[in-house]
Amino acid sequence: MTNAQYKKYADERAATSPVLKNTVKAFLIGGVICALGQGLLYLYMWAGAEKQTASTLVSVTLVGASVILTALDIYDSIAKFGGAGTLVPITGFANAVVSPAIDNKAEGYVLGVGAKLFTIAGPVILYGTLASVIYGVIYVIKSMVLGIV
């Protein structure tokens, strides 16, 4: 069997992830997190915060909750069930930053926590920033073109 044939053979017989089941679970857990965020928004607005302040407070609350659940060794269990449902919302980002911090504490605060804090979130920050720059440039060009017309 050639390497290509073997690779194909191994891939074909490898069990695949239950995509439909995982999608439903991700939808449910992600939906719960988002509904929670919406509820918090209403709560903060009801307490007197303006909408923009209230939405900042929602982010802070969700990040805080994710950090605490990560530290308590609970978040990874929720994520195992929810998959992308916990990865995509802001809670997933918080987990991606806090988990390497906990992991690398023993290697010191500078070269352990400091250097490895963004090992998972780093690419998201880098390419997120890059994408927003590109979007900004397109936006400016579009406004200029439309402005002239």
Place this chain on the structure above:
Amino acid sequence: MGKIVRFKNPPKVISVGTVAGAKESEGRLKGYFDLCDKSDKFGKKTFEQSESEMQRLALNFALKKADMSPNRLDAIFAGDLMNQCTGSSYGLAAFSAPYFGLYGACSTAAEGLILGAMAVDSGYFDTVATVSSSHNSSAERQFRFPLEYGSQRPPTAQWTVTAAAAFVLGKSAIAGNAENEKGHSCIGEKNGVCVKITEALPGRIVDKGITDQSNMGAAMAPAAAATLYSYFKESDSSPDDFDMILTGDLGYDGHAICRDLLIGMGLDLGKGFSDCGILIYDRNTQDTHCGGSGCGCSASVMAGFVMDRFKKGEIKDVLLVGTGALMSPSSVLQGLSIAGIGHLVRLSAR
């Protein structure tokens, strides 16, 4: 000259020691380990230090059972999965015995047994220890994600076993040599038998182009199949002569591939053919996906479960093919394929 190493005076297994973590203590082989720590920490602050402590404890158990002082060890052959094999070097430093660090990925237990047996049979050493370990948390940190990072593992992924095992091997008594016959005891002695390492077939590196890090079983299966095929081609023994033929840590998928590859080559290893990664966990209740992996997997299954069966006289002849996936996190990121290796050892109490 054939490729199988047939030991002239097969070294005996004097004693074994095993320690394991929480998941292993709840698995199918619970009760076969000398010590289990449900915290996986073994009294240490970091998981890397815990792994070293596991190696120290495992060798301590083995020496204690043989009522042997560490001074009697002429050499230790040891390895683990951590960078630069620090699990072994830090854990075994206190024994101050001559030390050889090994890296055979998950095949290290079998590699150690082969080299240890060769060193004893060649006459350079009388008594050696072979130790190997893996720790799920130190391996996750090094090879995958931070422990608390929320992610899903694919169905083909295996669970790195938290366990360490030590074997103490010694020169077998030579008939007529009074001084030598006084030597140490042997596993199985109470039943009038003695477990010995009678044969070995060192593995070759086989690369079949698998690049998926979470499908190690498929990466290692061709190497295990190649070793087993060469063995039975050259050996006078047939698969029926063995009570158990075990691969190291191919897991459910990899083991099935290995079996199919061998059947394709005209070799059916029958019912006794299994895998240490399959034996150690309960697939239905433990969420370990394709089974166990890591240096500690085959090491603890052999030293814990298989040696116990030898002791009870349930089995007489066993083949182990220690399997290893030869890769690093960097090699995988650079897109290189994962090569496998399969080292064969024959343990016999006939």
